[in-house]
Amino acid sequence: MEKASAGMWRKIDSRYNLVGSMCERCGTKYFPQRAICRNCGKDTKMLHRKMSGRGTVYSHSEIRVPAEAFKESAPYTVGIIELEEGPKVEGHIIDNGKKVEIGTKVKTAFRKMYTDGEEGLIHYHFKFIPE
Amino acid sequence: MRDVAIIGIGLTRFGERWEHSLRDLMAEAGLSALTDAGINGKDVEALYAGIMASGRFVGQEHIAALLADQLGFDNIPATRVENACASGGTALRQGYIAVASGIHDIVAVGGVEKMTDVTTSEATTALGGAGDQEWELNQGITFPGLYALMARRHMHEYGTTVEQMAAVAVKNHLNATKNKYAQFRKEITIDEVLNSKPVADPLKILDCSPLSDGAAAVILAPLDIARKYTDTPVKILASTQATDTLCLAERGSITGLKATAVAGEKAYKASGLKPGDIDVAEVHDCFTIAEILAMEDLGFFKKGAAAKAISEGETALNARLSVNTSGGLKGCGHPVGATGVKQAVEITMQLRGEAEGRQVSGAEIGMTHNVGGSGATAVVHILERTN
Ligand SMILES: [Zn+2]
Numbered sequence: 001m002e003k004a005s006a007g008m009w010r011k012i013d014s015r016y017n018l019v020g021s022m023c024e025r026c027g028t029k030y031f032p033q034r035a036i037c038r039n040c041g042k043d044t045k046m047l048h049r050k051m052s053g054r055g056t057v058y059s060h061s062e063i064r065v066p067a068e069a070f071k072e073s074a075p076y077t078v079g080i081i082e083l084e085e086g087p088k089v090e091g092h093i094i095d096n097g098k099k100v101e102i103g104t105k106v107k108t109a110f111r112k113m114y115t116d117g118e119e120g121l122i123h124y125h126f127k128f129i130p131e
Numbered sequence: 132m133r134d135v136a137i138i139g140i141g142l143t144r145f146g147e148r149w150e151h152s153l154r155d156l157m158a159e160a161g162l163s164a165l166t167d168a169g170i171n172g173k174d175v176e177a178l179y180a181g182i183m184a185s186g187r188f189v190g191q192e193h194i195a196a197l198l199a200d201q202l203g204f205d206n207i208p209a210t211r212v213e214n215a216c217a218s219g220g221t222a223l224r225q226g227y228i229a230v231a232s233g234i235h236d237i238v239a240v241g242g243v244e245k246m247t248d249v250t251t252s253e254a255t256t257a258l259g260g261a262g263d264q265e266w267e268l269n270q271g272i273t274f275p276g277l278y279a280l281m282a283r284r285h286m287h288e289y290g291t292t293v294e295q296m297a298a299v300a301v302k303n304h305l306n307a308t309k310n311k312y313a314q315f316r317k318e319i320t321i322d323e324v325l326n327s328k329p330v331a332d333p334l335k336i337l338d339c340s341p342l343s344d345g346a347a348a349v350i351l352a353p354l355d356i357a358r359k360y361t362d363t364p365v366k367i368l369a370s371t372q373a374t375d376t377l378c379l380a381e382r383g384s385i386t387g388l389k390a391t392a393v394a395g396e397k398a399y400k401a402s403g404l405k406p407g408d409i410d411v412a413e414v415h416d417c418f419t420i421a422e423i424l425a426m427e428d429l430g431f432f433k434k435g436a437a438a439k440a441i442s443e444g445e446t447a448l449n450a451r452l453s454v455n456t457s458g459g460l461k462g463c464g465h466p467v468g469a470t471g472v473k474q475a476v477e478i479t480m481q482l483r484g485e486a487e488g489r490q491v492s493g494a495e496i497g498m499t500h501n502v503g504g505s506g507a508t509a510v511v512h513i514l515e516r517t518n
Contacts, residue, residue: 011265014438021419023197025411032265037250058284058380058385059281059283059284059287059385060283061279061280061283061333061334062329062331062332062333063271063273063276063331064328064330064331064332064358065251065252065255065273065275065330065331066256066271066273067252067256067268067271067273068252068255068269069269070271071252073271076271078270078271078276079280080280080284080379080380080385081136081380085493087178087380087381088225088380088460089266089271089380090266090267090280090378090379091270092270092271098373098507100284102284102287113270113271113273113375114268117425125269
C-alpha cells in the first residue's frame with residue numbers, strides 16, 4: 001500500500017472531518033468531495049459541507065480474505081453507510097459487541113486504518129461504530 | 132457503418148499455466164485464431180488487446196506492441212485496452228468499431244492475463260484496483276467484498292438466499308465439465324459451496340471466480356468479404372458499452388448494475404431483438420450474485436426473480452435460456468483481460484454448432500456480457516449465426 005501513501009494525505013478534510021460537497025445550484029449532496037455536479041455539469045456551484053457522521057447500515061460484509069495492507073486486521077467488518085444527509089459511504093464498522101444488520105444506527109469514530117510499509121507510518125481514517 | 136463478422140477464433144486452456152508466460156499464452160490463442168480464419172499475421176491490419184493489470188501481475192506494460200510482434204504482425208497499429216475485468220469485451224468493441232467504420236478490414240482482438248505468478252493477497256490488491264482505490268480498497272474493502280455488499284442488499288430486498296447463489300456455481304461447474312478449455316472440470320454440490328471457506332460474508336470461495344492464466348483471440352472482417360475466409364461467419368448484431376460510478380456507495384441502487392441495464396437496452400435497440408430472442412448467453416459471473424444481477428439487468432427475468440429461476444434450472448444447458456455454457460468465469464476461469472474475448476469465442480462456437488458436449492441445440496442468436504469492476508463498465512455484444 002506504500003504507493004497510495006501520498007493519496008492518503010490528500011482530501012484530509014474528507015478523511016478526517018467527513019467533509020463532503022453540496023451543489024448550491026441544485027442542492028445535491030455528495031461524499032466524498034467532487035468538483036462537478038452530476039446534474040449541473042459546467043454550471044456547478046460546489047460548497048463544502050461537513051457531514052454529521054451519523055447514519056444507518058445500508059449493507060455489510062465480514063472480510064475474511066483481505067488485501068495486503070489489511071492482513072493483520074482480518075477478519076473485519078465493512079459496510080455501506082447511508083449518512084443522514086443522504087450520501088452513502090463505504091468504510092470499516094468497528095466491533096463493539098453490538099450486532100451489525102441492515103438498518104443498524106452508526107456514528108463515525110476516528111481510528112487507525114493501517115500501518116504502511118517498513119517505516120510503520122500509521123494512517124488514520126474515519127470508521128463507523130454501532131450506536 | 133459496415134456489418135462486421137467474426138471469421139476466426141482461438142483460445143487457450145484456462146487455469147494455472149505455470150510453464151507458460153503471458154506472451155506464450157497470447158501466441159497460442161492468436162495462432163489458433165489465425166489458423167481458424169485461414170490467414171497469416173501479415174494479413175492483420177490492427178490489433179486491440181484487452182489486459183487489465185500486466186504491470187501488477189508480471190511487471191510488463193506496453194503489452195500490445197509486444198503481442199503484435201510475438202504474433203508475427205507486420206508493424207501494424209496495436210493498442211492495449213484496459214477497463215478492468217471488461218478489458219476483453221472493450222477490446223472487442225474497439226475492433227468492431229475499427230472494421231465497421233471502414234478504417235481497417237482484418238482486425239485481431241486479443242485478451243490475456245497471467246495472474247498466478249503472484250500471491251493471493253497481491254492478486255487481491257491488484258484486482259481491488261478495479262474498484263475505487265481511494266474510497267474502497269484503501270478502506271479494506273476487497274473486490275469480493277464489493278460483491279458481498281451487493282449480495283447482502285439483494286438478499287435483504289428480494290429474499291435471495293445463499294443456496295440460490297450456490298446454485299449458480301453448481302450449474303456453471305457442471306457446464307465446465309463439458310468444456311476442454313475450462314479450469315475446473317469437476318462437478319460441485321450446493322453443500323460444498325455453502326461449506327467452502329468464507330471470503331467476504333455471505334460469499335464463500337466457491338461463490339468466487341478463480342485466479343487464472345489464459346488468453347483468447349478473435350479475427351474480425353467486414354461481413355461482405357467474410358465468406359472468403361470461412362463458411363461460418365458470425366455476424367455482430369450489436370456492440371454496446373456503458374459506465375457507472377466506480378464507487379459502489381455512490382450509486383442509487385446496488386441490487387443491479389445500471390451500466391449492464393443501459394448497455395443491454397442499447398444492444399436490444401441496435402439489433403431489434405428482445406431478451407426472449409436470445410438462445411445462449413455468456414454473462415459476467417465473477418461471483419455467483421453477479422450472474423443473478425446480470426439475468427435481471429439484461430431483462431431475462433424480473434427484478435428479484437432470477438435467483439429462484441436459476442436454482443430451478445431455467446438457465447441450465449438447453450433449458451429455457453442456456454447461460455454460461457463455457458462454465459462462465461466461475462467454472463471456466465477468469466484471466467481478467469481474456470474473459471470478454473473468451474465469451475465471444477464460446478458464443479461463436481455455439482452459433483457454428485462446434486460446442487461439442489455443451490452444444491445448445493438450434494442456437495441462432497447469442498449474447499456476451501462483460502463487466503468491469505463492480506459494474507462501472509459493462510459491455511454487451513449480440514451475435515448471430517449466418518449459415
Ligand atoms: Zn447541481
